[in-house]
Amino acid sequence: MSLREEILDVSKELLLKHGFSKISMRKIARKADVTATSIYLHFENKDDLLLALVEESIAKLNKVLRNALDEAASPIEQLKSLTDAYVDFALKNPQEYEIIYMVRPEEMPKYPKEKFQQVREIYELLAGIIKRGKERNLFDVEDPLVSAYTLWAQIHGVVSVVLGKRLDTRVPIERFLDLATDHIIQGFIIQKTPA
Known part of the structure; x- marks a missing residue:
């Protein structure tokens, strides 16, 4: 090292x-x-050090998500793969995850505008999948970018419950993760009415 x-x-x-x-x-x-x-x-200083930590953690998450993406899969399968990869990253790398999302913003140095592109890549990747799903009449959404942020906020909530040890002990973690992520994705899918 x-x-x-x-x-x-x-x-x-x-x-x-x-x-x-x-x-x-x-x-x-x-x-x-x-x-x-x-x-x-x-x-250069403490701010530079913290920003390096944030940047490194975001880069790791980006890499995990890109590796999970199968370009040939349907938008629904892609959402599922990315959601699973995101949850897996958070549970296996809780420190990196916390640095990306949970460090109190009032304590952090201002994140340079040019660095936000790396953060945006995750949402743009997701928004692109949602847009393709909308175009194929698979997803019931108005704005793919807003939907991308909404989906990520929901997944973040699910992960935060597990990492924060706030899940009811009667609920097995794996079952919670599987059902919660499935419910979130189902919320985007156009439900076909039986003929």
Whole structure:
């Protein structure tokens, strides 16, 4: 592991444990057993370090989603694949997931406008699938981009219940995830009335 990766790992741990306002370059250096000066060789300041964590986590999620996408599959199958990949990423990488979505925005440095493109890629990918589904008369939606954000908000809610340990203990996690994601996707599909 490179020094940069080690610094990012330590920073991630401290960020999630104490919050952005309570970590410092000195604390990161102490925990990583390096000098603060060596951190500044890789990162301009604490904001730069946090933005690197966010960017790295988003890149990992983007890669997972793109790898899950079968271009030949129907839009319904693609939505299911992306939803499953998203949930799987969140459960297997809870720290990265939390950094992307759950770090309190008031503590975060302002995310540079040009970096938002990486975040938008996820929603644009999803909106494209929803648009194709609408064109094929599979999805009942008005605005594919709004629908993409709505779908992601719903999936985020499902994942947050599991990661936050808020799920009723009588409900098996796997069953909850399967049924919840299926219900969300079904909400977009045009229901055919039997003849």
